[in-house]
Amino acid sequence: MENIYKNIIEALIFSSDEPLTNAEIIKAIKGIDGEDAEITAEDISSAIDLLNQEFESSGRAVKIIKIAGGYLFATREEFAKYIGYLSSEKTKRRLSQAALETLAIIAYKQPITKPELESIRGVNSDYILATLLDKKLITISGRAETIGRPLLYTTTEEFLKYFGLNSLSDLPKPREIEEIMQDEDFIEQKNKIMMNAVEETLENETENEENPDETE
Amino acid sequence: MYKIRLEHFEGPLDLLLFFIKRDEINIYDIPISKITKEFLEYVNYIRMLDLETAGEFILMASTLMHIKVRMLLPREIDEKGEEIDPRADLVRALLEYKRYKEVSEELSFLESNQRKISFRGNFSADPIEHPNEYGILLKNITVYDIAKAFRKVIEGIKPEPVHQIRKINITIEEQINFIIGKIEEYTNLHFLTLVHGMKEKIRVVITFIAILELVKMQRIGLRESSNFNDFVIYKLDNGKHL
Numbered sequence: 001m002e003n004i005y006k007n008i009i010e011a012l013i014f015s016s017d018e019p020l021t022n023a024e025i026i027k028a029i030k031g032i033d034g035e036d037a038e039i040t041a042e043d044i045s046s047a048i049d050l051l052n053q054e055f056e057s058s059g060r061a062v063k064i065i066k067i068a069g070g071y072l073f074a075t076r077e078e079f080a081k082y083i084g085y086l087s088s089e090k091t092k093r094r095l096s097q098a099a100l101e102t103l104a105i106i107a108y109k110q111p112i113t114k115p116e117l118e119s120i121r122g123v124n125s126d127y128i129l130a131t132l133l134d135k136k137l138i139t140i141s142g143r144a145e146t147i148g149r150p151l152l153y154t155t156t157e158e159f160l161k162y163f164g165l166n167s168l169s170d171l172p173k174p175r176e177i178e179e180i181m182q183d184e185d186f187i188e189q190k191n192k193i194m195m196n197a198v199e200e201t202l203e204n205e206t207e208n209e210e211n212p213d214e215t216e
Numbered sequence: 217m218y219k220i221r222l223e224h225f226e227g228p229l230d231l232l233l234f235f236i237k238r239d240e241i242n243i244y245d246i247p248i249s250k251i252t253k254e255f256l257e258y259v260n261y262i263r264m265l266d267l268e269t270a271g272e273f274i275l276m277a278s279t280l281m282h283i284k285v286r287m288l289l290p291r292e293i294d295e296k297g298e299e300i301d302p303r304a305d306l307v308r309a310l311l312e313y314k315r316y317k318e319v320s321e322e323l324s325f326l327e328s329n330q331r332k333i334s335f336r337g338n339f340s341a342d343p344i345e346h347p348n349e350y351g352i353l354l355k356n357i358t359v360y361d362i363a364k365a366f367r368k369v370i371e372g373i374k375p376e377p378v379h380q381i382r383k384i385n386i387t388i389e390e391q392i393n394f395i396i397g398k399i400e401e402y403t404n405l406h407f408l409t410l411v412h413g414m415k416e417k418i419r420v421v422i423t424f425i426a427i428l429e430l431v432k433m434q435r436i437g438l439r440e441s442s443n444f445n446d447f448v449i450y451k452l453d454n455g456k457h458l
Contacts, residue, residue, distance in 0.1 A: 017337030065333075077332035087334070094327060098226050100320035108319070120312055123227035123272050163323060164330040172322040174315040 003047040005029055005039055010051055010064075019070025019161070044071075068160035069167060102128045103137060103159065107171055111141050111152035129153065137162060228276030229313040231258060236310070243310060246303055248287055252280040279306065384416050391419075391426035395449070399436060405449040406441060 012028055013020050022041045029039050048064050048071060055063050065074045075083060095103070105120050106112055118125050132138045136158045143149040155168070165171065225231045235251055236243055259277050263270040286302035294300050301307075398405055407427075411420050427449065430436045434452055441448050 014336070017335070072335050074333040074335055077329075080332040080334075083334045094331070095324075097320065097324075100323050100327075101226055101316060104316040104319040104323055108316070120309075120316065121227055122229040122276065122309070122313065161335075162330060163326040164333075165326070172319055172326075174319050 003043060003050055005043065006047040006050055009044060009047045013048075013064055013071045014073055016072070019068045019072050019157070021070040024070075065164075066166045067164060068157045098123075098128050099132060102132065103155070104174075106132075106138055106153050107155050107159070107168065108174060110154040111144075112154075113144050113146075113150040113152060115150060117153070228255075228273050229310060230317070231255065231273070232276070232306075232310060233314060233317070243307055246307070248280060248284045248303065252277070252284050255280055384418050386419055386422050388422055388426050388429060391423045392430060395423070395426055395430060396435065399449060399451045403451055406443070406446055407449060408443070408446045410449065 008029060009025055012025055022044055025044055026039050026041075030037050048066075052063050054060075061076055061079055062073050063076060064071050067074075101121060102117065102125055105117055109116065109120075114125060114129065117129075129138070133140070136156055138153050138159065139156050140151050141154040142152050144152055159165075160167065225234065232251065232255070235241070235254055236246070241247065241251075255273075256277055259270060259273045262273060283302045283306060291299035291301075395405075395410065398410060411423055414420050414423070427436070427438070431438060437450050437452050439448050439450065
């Protein structure tokens, strides 16, 4: 059946800079066409599938994606370099390993305090937290009811947008500890992670100094 | 000396994981002695570069040494009667850290995918570096107006008033003796004559208090003067007019 609200939905999403939710789309349609307008979240979802099919078959440069709990128009990947040439926003530096690590912990453990975060990372995280707050990828959601009432950190909608996630449940699942242990990769990963030259130097050093009796 | 780029390690746990991977160590059976030795070598190296970061590594080094010592002692027993491995806490921390480190690699992958697409309003996020609409920034104002206003403000700044406090050593007793000396000489003395030439207010005030004191002691009397705003001091002898 032809989705009668398809074009309206397209127009609504096109006009929005922020992810447009089902609720907002339904509100707009019912607000104009009356409360008895028959529009559900499934109708919206199928209208968007239809639109994306049309965009694809007619070779358009855009598509509608589901992100941070709503819909947004997005450019296709293959045009990234042209857009990046004009826009400095996307050419900014990527997040550091420390920042990604910190975000991963906050994302799964939220709301989390700084001491909890630091005990997992084993390093002071003041600077990283300030950077992530500045980038609006995390926010302060309140204070814990423990001694000293430390601040609690949570991820933001901007975090979902930055990683192209619709909701926190779309986050990659951390492996269980048992799983990590059984994984052969855990041992083999080293080649991927360290540069060979560095490793050779290290191995030479340790071989020279190693005292086999010392291992327990 | 190790030629390791520091940014490879996000902290002591990261470094330990590296050693474990490199040497294909069973994480549940870490050779503490060997690891501690290597760890300390690395700490000595980074201590020269960055003391603040080194602090965290030194903390871990001391934890490792603590575990090493406990490994040599008879094992503690938990409530179930099982031996407690001194390395257990470290292993738990390492595995916990490893979980999130893995996720951060996946996040990095998502990040690079996501950087390839742009949303509407993308350009509005760019900072405007060169505002060229001077009409908005400078409305009907010239550089001379600004200079004039600036000069007015600068010249209008008054030097901050400085008050110097000088301590004047003067007592009522001194002034009593002073007045008595004068009265012996003149018998009748105008107040204004008495205080004439006194530069400091406090000296006049103290002199006045001395007069009141002398009146109370019945050493002097006061009477009205023919001049306005003045009075005459005269000598009394035990309350009797001479």
